[in-house]
Amino acid sequence: MEGNKLMKVMSVHADRETANSQIGFIGFGEVVYHTLAGLSKEGIRGMRVYSRSAKDPARSLLQQKRAGEVGAELAVSLEELVRSSRVIISSVKGDVSLEVAAEAARYLSPGQIFADLNNAIPSVKRRSAEIINACGAGFADVCLLELPIQVGSKALMYVSGDSAERFKNIMDCYNMNIQVIPGEAGIAASIKALVNIYQKGVQSVYLEFAACAHKAGIDIRLLEPLLVKPLVNLPREKDMAFWLIRGALLAKRKAGEMKEVLKMVEELGIHPIMLEATIQRLAWVARFEMNKYFEADMELDKYTEIIDKIFEISRDIELEVR
Ligand SMILES: NC(=O)c1ccc[n+]([C@@H]2O[C@H](COP(=O)([O-])OP(=O)(O)OC[C@H]3O[C@@H](n4cnc5c(N)ncnc54)[C@H](OP(=O)(O)O)[C@@H]3O)[C@@H](O)[C@H]2O)c1
Structure with missing residues (x-):
């Protein structure tokens, strides 16, 4: 066996141990x-x-009870936890993740892995990785894409960074659902942030939508079947391609239509926060005149060409993509 292959096998074996x-x-x-x-x-x-x-004192009994329920041991300090663990998983809050990584780094040694699964932005994950790597330990940028409250330890996690593979090898022994995304720390965090733009955007649209329906005297439940599966004969994962194509190619008309709907929402007495953003985004893409380059019935799988074209044109017509 070649030297580096042998090293890799030995390292996987060590990780399983x-x-x-x-x-x-x-x-x-x-x-x-x-x-x-x-x-x-x-x-x-x-x-x-x-x-x-x-x-x-007010919370320790509850913590011990919860630890007992899941068969976990409570460490007496962060230092004790870090020094006694080969893999340390930080699951605190995005806005304190850097500070927690810096504190853990004081006790880390080469060979250990620090995995950060907090919802922190990519630049914060990269900074955490630098701090962790500076003491010789490995870093794994983990993003959690399903809810443990629903699926327990099987929640899907994407992981990037220098120790992504090692982290996966170790956690696979626990039948966890981990997928390595090639690239540095911050890549997994970027994916999570993008997913969040979508999910939180949808949540906000639903909220504005529900308020409008209530004011209009419409039982919102009547609309459920229309929203859940609006596209006939198309798998759900193709929704993005379908709507992105139509949004880009029919932007001018759609922006006009939504300006009318905006009047209705104002008449209802609802501040159209999401609707105003919709009109702005459609008006923005309309300026690139994508209907000159593509047909609305283009192949769905080619939708990324629209994005490439927008960036290409932005250079020629000095219209910034923002
Ligand atoms: N919940 C989910 O399904 C989900 C999904 C995706 C991503 N995430 C991310 O996963 C992380 C954990 O989420 P969670 O829902 O478990 O949050 P949570 O229920 O609010 O728990 C956060 C934990 O972090 C501790 N903590 C906060 N600041 C700390 C600090 N400076 N030092 C040490 N410990 C600290 C808290 O301790 P105290 O109780 O003492 O405050 C608590 O135990 C977050 O970054 C979140 O964004 C969560």
């Missing part, structure tokens, strides 16, 4: 509790958790 030693979680909120509950159902116990509120 690591799986029998310590995995430590920082934070003991919804994600960690339900992930550990899922693992516990499969008979995997003995994971370690650092919860800063375990020291709080």
Whole structure:
């Protein structure tokens, strides 16, 4: 066997052995509790958790009870958790993730892996990776794409960064659902942020929509079947291509139509926050006149050509893509 192949096999083997030693979680909120509950159902116990509120007299009993339920051990300090774990998974909050990574770095050694599954922006994940790498440890940028409260330890995670493969090898021993995305730390975080733009956008549209329906005296439940599957004969994952093509090619007309709808929403007394944004985005794309280059019945799989064209034209007509 070639030298580097042999090294790789040995490293995977070492990682599988690591799986029998310590995995430590920082934070003991919804994600960690339900992930550990899922693992516990499969008979995997003995994971370690650092919860800063375990020291709080008002909360420590509850924390111990929850740890007992999922068969986890509570570490006495962050230092103790980090020093005793081969893989440390930070599951706190996006806005404190950098500070938690910096504190953990004080106790990390080469060979350990620090995995950050917080919803932090890519630049923060890259900065965390630099801090972790500076002490010789590996970094895994993890993004959580399904809810542990629904699917326990089987929640889909994408992972990028220098230690993504090693992290997957170790966590695969626990039958977790991890997919490596090639590239540096920050790539997984970018994917999560993009998914969030979509999901939070849809949530906000639903909220504005529900308020309008209520004011218009329409039972919103009547609209459920129209929204869930608006496209006939098309698999759900093709929705984006279909709407992106129509949005880009018919933008001018759609923006005009929505200006009329905006008047209706104003008459209802609802501030059309999402609707105004819709009109702005359609008017923006209309300026690129994509209908000069593509037909509305173009092949769905070619929809990315529209985006490439917009960026190409933006240089020629000095219209910034923003
Ligand atoms: N919930 C989900 O399904 C989901 C999905 C995708 C991504 N995420 C991400 O996963 C992470 C965890 O989410 P969660 O829902 O489990 O949050 P959560 O229920 O609010 O729990 C957060 C945990 O972090 C601890 N914590 C907060 N600040 C800390 C600090 N400075 N040092 C140490 N511990 C700290 C909290 O401790 P205290 O209780 O003492 O405050 C708590 O144990 C977040 O970054 C979230 O964005 C969650």
